[in-house]
Amino acid sequence: MSLEVSHQLVPTLQAKVTPKQIVANRILAMSSVELQQAIADELDENPALELIEEVTCPTCGGPTYGGTCPNCSPRTEGPTATELFEPGPGPARDDPDADDPIARAEASFTLQEHLDWNLRALLPTDLHDVATWVIGELDENGLLTRSDEEIAHESGSTPQAVARVRSAMRGLEPIGIGARDVRESLLMQLGHLRETGHDVPRIAEALVADHLQALAERHFREIAHALQVPEDGVVAAWEYVKTNLHPYPASAFVAATHGDAPRPILRPDVLIRIVDGELEVEVVESRRFSLRVAASYASVSAALRSPSWSDQEKEHVREHVGRARFFIDAVRRRRATLQRIAATLVNRQRDYLLLGVRHLVPLTRAEVASEIGVHESTVSRATAEKFVMVPSGEVVPFSHFFTASLSIKDQIRTMIEAENQHHPLSDQQVADELLGQGVAIARRTVAKYRDELRILPARLRHS
Incomplete structure (x- = not known):
């Protein structure tokens, strides 16, 4: 028996990744903050790269003149949130970074800037001045204690316009901003926690809405009797409120900017807005530099x-x-x-x-x-x-x-919140109801989603 060894060349195709592709993929994956740093580094290292000087305002996207945005400069007709929250002195006139959009984008937001930037992104142009005025009416706690009619009268607007701005503001972080009082702020935060899948105690809203003063005085037994629940349930719900909510939303923003808040303030990379009845997309960085x-x-x-x-x-x-x-x-x-x-x-x-x-x-x-x-x-x-x-x-x-399962989770949470407290729905009953709505899902999947939503099994939800 003889062995023969032969050499044969077989053509193959291999995808070759070039150094340029590697860098392009790295830039694609960068967050906005990382991209800003990469641009700053490249500007330092490459004299052939230049940042165009005719920049737009990183807050509202409008044109700037002499480094000043006419849209975002302080108003003279009334108090502004900048005055209320005292963010501190701005950069000196001889600061070389004062007009650098990268440096400005990296600077910490004041609450006024955060609200102004987001409201300008959400609202039509004709409401921008109204939004600026409403922001200026917030007190030091982030509450809006004056009525829509009062604000409209002083700003030369209408109560309907003020209400529209206030409605948009209430959807922003920190949740509770623009509430009329502490009670309303806390209720807004509880509603947000429920909507985002947190396991909020069943009686939390009732505690805040009707028994806030009694809670402050620690009259737990009286509250338990009024709500017909165990006293330890009242204590647990109150601890949840104290741990997870901020009575003053402005304080929540300050905590968030220092890394202490449970919900950080996020800046979007992309805006999706309704413009003239149509959904419009904008990549935020395109307006910055x-x-x-x-x-x-x-x-x-x-x-x-x-x-x-x-x-x-x-x-x-x-x-x-x-x-x-x-x-x-x-x-x-x-x-x-x-x-x-x-x-x-x-x-x-x-x-x-x-x-x-x-x-x-x-x-x-x-x-x-x-x-x-x-x-x-x-x-x-x-x-x-x-x-x-x-x-x-x-x-x-x-x-x-x-997240394909998000809408299903939302339906599960809604069903359980609306169930008869004395006859809570089993996982199989939830699956059956979903099937009746055209959603085929196994009982064990319902149990999995329920656990992820931090909702107890039916036997433990029985009151």
């Missing part, structure tokens, strides 16, 4: 064939101009990819955006990738750790749109 090849390098690059330039000088210009163009292209591609993904989400999740979370439909990243003609990993990179402001004013992660 633009990049270009520095004019001096661009002119030199066009004249490199001249013998007056040495080989070393030519190489320097080619290297830095090429690097700048590639970086600009990568940032633009990131922006375009986010725009296309968000536009697809608007198309596929239109009912959710207009009507609420119960209308969220199952959607995968692969489906979005197929629709816009990219790989699924591209969609994953582009949306990871990024946030969207939806028309309601809520800021949600991109992953929210890809």
Whole structure:
């Protein structure tokens, strides 16, 4: 027996990832903060890259003149939130970073700036001045104690316009902002916690609405008798309220900016707004800055064939101009990819955006990738750790749109909240009711979702 060894070349195709692709993917995956830092670093390292000086206001997106935004400068007709919250002196006039949009974007938000930025994104232009006035009427605790009629009279607006601004404000973080008093602020926070799937004690709203003074005086036995619940249940619910809520929403914002609050203040990467009855998408960074090849390098690059330039000088210009163009292209591609993904989400999740979370439909990243003609990993990179402001004013992660089970969880929570307290629904009964609504789901899946919602089994919910 003989063995023969032969060598045969078989052609194969391999995808080769270039260094440029690696950098482009890294930029695509960056959060807004990371991108701002990357741009700042690149500006320091590459003299051929330039930040366009004719920038827009990073707060409202309007044009600036001499480093000042006419829309966001303090009003002279009345008090502003800046005065109320005393954020401290601004940058000195000789501060080289004073007009740098990257430095300004990285600066800490005051509550006034946070509310102004978000309300301008949510409301039509004709309500921007009204929004500024309403923000200025907030007291030091973030409460709006004056009536819509009083504010309308002093601002030259209408009660309806003030009410519309106030309604938009109440959907913003910190939850409770713009409430009339502490009681209303706490009730707004409890409602938000329930809507987002937290296990809020059943009697929490009743405690806050009807027994706040008695709670402060620790009259737990009297409250328990009035609500016909055990005294330890009242104590537990009160502890929950004290632990999870802020009586003064302005304090919640201050805590959030120092990293102490349970719900951080989030800045969206993408805005989805209703404009003239239609949903409109905007990538936020597109209004903050633009990049270009520095004019001096661009002119030199066009004249490199001249013998007056040495080989070393030519190489320097080619290297830095090429690097700048590639970086600009990568940032633009990131922006375009986010725009296309968000536009697809608007198309596929239109009912959710207009009507609420119960209308969220199952959607995968692969489906979005197929629709816009990219790989699924591209969609994953582009949306990871990024946030969207939806028309309601809520800021949600991109992953929210890809959670197929979210609307089902919402239905389960709604069913259980409406159940007969003496005859709570079993997991199988919930599954049967969902089936009657056209949603086929197994009992064990109901149990899993119920656990994730932190809702007790039926036998433990019996009152």
